[in-house]
Amino acid sequence: MTLIKKDLMKFKENTIKGMSKVIQKDFIKRNEAATTELLENLEKEFPTSSGFWAYHAGLADGDGSFINKRKGMTYKLKLCDLAPVKSLADAYGASISKITFSQKKNKPAYLMSLYSDRADHFATMVCPMLSEKRKLVTKLLNKKYKNYHPVKIPMNKDNIGLHLSYIAGFFDAEGSVKCSLKHKKKKYKNGYRYNPEIVTVVKMTNTELPVLKKIQHFLTNPPFNWTKNQLKIYSHLPKGKKLNGEPFKIKYDLHCNSGKGTTLMAILEPMIMIPRKKESIETLKLLHAVDKMVGHKTLANYPVNLKRKLGPSQKVTV
Numbered sequence: 105m106t107l108i109k110k111d112l113m114k115f116k117e118n119t120i121k122g123m124s125k126v127i128q129k130d131f132i133k134r135n136e137a138a139t140t141e142l143l144e145n146l147e148k149e150f151p152t153s154s155g156f157w158a159y160h161a162g163l164a165d166g167d168g169s170f171i172n173k174r175k176g177m178t179y180k181l182k183l184c185d186l187a188p189v190k191s192l193a194d195a196y197g198a199s200i201s202k203i204t205f206s207q208k209k210n211k212p213a214y215l216m217s218l219y220s221d222r223a224d225h226f227a228t229m230v231c232p233m234l235s236e237k238r239k240l241v242t243k244l245l246n247k248k249y250k251n252y253h254p255v256k257i258p259m260n261k262d263n264i265g266l267h268l269s270y271i272a273g274f275f276d277a278e279g280s281v282k283c284s285l286k287h288k289k290k291k292y293k294n295g296y297r298y299n300p301e302i303v304t305v306v307k308m309t310n311t312e313l314p315v316l317k318k319i320q321h322f323l324t325n326p327p328f329n330w331t332k333n334q335l336k337i338y339s340h341l342p343k344g345k346k347l348n349g350e351p352f353k354i355k356y357d358l359h360c361n362s363g364k365g366t367t368l369m370a371i372l373e374p375m376i377m378i379p380r381k382k383e384s385i386e387t388l389k390l391l392h393a394v395d396k397m398v399g400h401k402t403l404a405n406y407p408v409n410l411k412r413k414l415g416p417s418q419k420v421t422v
Contacts, residue, residue: 123203123204123205124201124202124203124215125201125202125203125204126199126200126201127200127201127202127214128190128193128198128199128200129199130197130198130199131197131198132197133199138197139221139222140221142196142197142222143221143222143225146195146196146225149195150195150229152229152232153266155265155266155268155269155375156195156269157229157230157233158230158233158265158266158267158269158270158273159269159270159272159273159276159375159377160188160192160226160230160273161230161231161232161233161234161270161273162233162269162270162271162272162273162274162275162276162277163181163188163273163274163276163277164179164181164230164234164237164273165234165235165236165237165273165274165277165315166273166274166276166277166278166310167181167182167183167277167278168180168181168237168277169181169182170223170227170237170240170241170244172244172247175219175220176219176220176223176224176248177220177223177224177227177244177245177248178217178218178219178223179217179218179223179226179227180215180216180217180218181215181216181217182203182213182214182215182216183213183214183277184211184212184213184214185214185276185377185378185379185380186200186214187377187378187379188273188276188377188378189214189215189216190214190216191377192216192218192226193216196218196222196226198216198217198218198222199216199217200214200215200216201214201215201216202214202215203215224245224248224249227241227244227245228245228249228252231245231254232254232255232256232257233257233266233270234254235312235314235315235318236310236312236314236315238254241254242254259321259322259325261326261327264327267322268371268372268375269375271319271322271323271372272372272375272376272377273375274308274315274319275308275372275376275381276376276377276378276381278308278309278310279306279307279308279309279381280305280306280307280308280309281304281305281306281365281369281381281384281385281387281388282304282305283303283304283305283384283387283388283391304365304366304388304391305359305365306359306360306365306366306368306369306388307357307358307359307360308357308358309355309356309357309358310355310356311353311354311355311356312356313337313339313356316337316356316357316358317337319358320332320335320337320358323335323368330364334360334361334363334364335358335359335360335361335364336358336359337356337357337358337359338356338357338359339354339355339356339357340354340355340357341354341355342355365388366388366389366391366392369385369388369389370385370388370389372385373385
């Protein structure tokens with residue numbers, strides 16, 4: 105199966121039957137003159153060195169879909185959070201649809217699509233930063249621009265802002281933050297006792313291992329001093345099958361341990377667009393500050409309001 109067919113199938117699987125309603129209209133639909141002017145102004149507002157494109161490259165690698173159609177390329181972005189979708193739709197004057205589902209467990213989703221020249225423009229701007237979809241997008245662009253070859257952006261100090269923006273976009277698509285309580289067994293003179301302890305987990309998940317290895321490589325080289333033991337990659341095989349009856353692919357998780365995860369999130373916070381993830385990062389920072397004050401992660405030493413927030417049976421998770 106080709107990469108193009110796989111990407112199209114992935115988008116169809118992610119678009120389960122639901123009611124769709126347009127909440128933002130396309131401002132320049134079928135208007136070539138307006139499209140040309142918009143693209144020219146867009147490149148002035150967001151030059152190639154802008155973190156805007158790097159962020160959306162990370163988002164595209166995680167949840168975006170580049171689809172080949174007879175009239176040209178199409179790019180679709182579908183998320184449960186409006187902010188990243190709206191930022192790209194506003195930049196290109198594209199429409200946004202809200203999809204609601206009959207099943208309560210499925211959250212509403214927001215869908216944005218770019219067609220023709222706007223899709224081609226977006227693809228050329230993000231392709232140099234893409235990882236998982238780099239070959240696919242290059243192949244699609246070469247159908248129209250035969251001499252197009254994406255430039256390589258080295259992982260060094262000169263490009264640190266771009267790579268961090270990419271990671272922020274990828275985290276908004278595939279990342280999660282969780283703060284929960286665990287009871288750690290500890291031995292005392294009079295026997296064993298279980299002490300409640302707050303544990304924080306920061307991870308990024310994907311079915312493509314090279315993407316996570318790329319992020320791991322970047323974060324384990326200067327100017328960062330983290331090790332691979334602090335940023336481990338785990339694999340697991342999800343249970344069940346897809347809508348077409350095929351088994352799920354192996355998933356890979358890039359885990360950041362408690363200390364490094366908090367630091368990484370503090371670095372990425374200014375670039376994160378999803379509000380609920382920003383709130384969880386604030387919780388992580390609060391936990392880190394309290395740890396500095398009390399000296400260790402025993403729940404008994406935490407302020408009363410923080411105990412109530414986390415509680416023995418509560419979780420703060422995204």
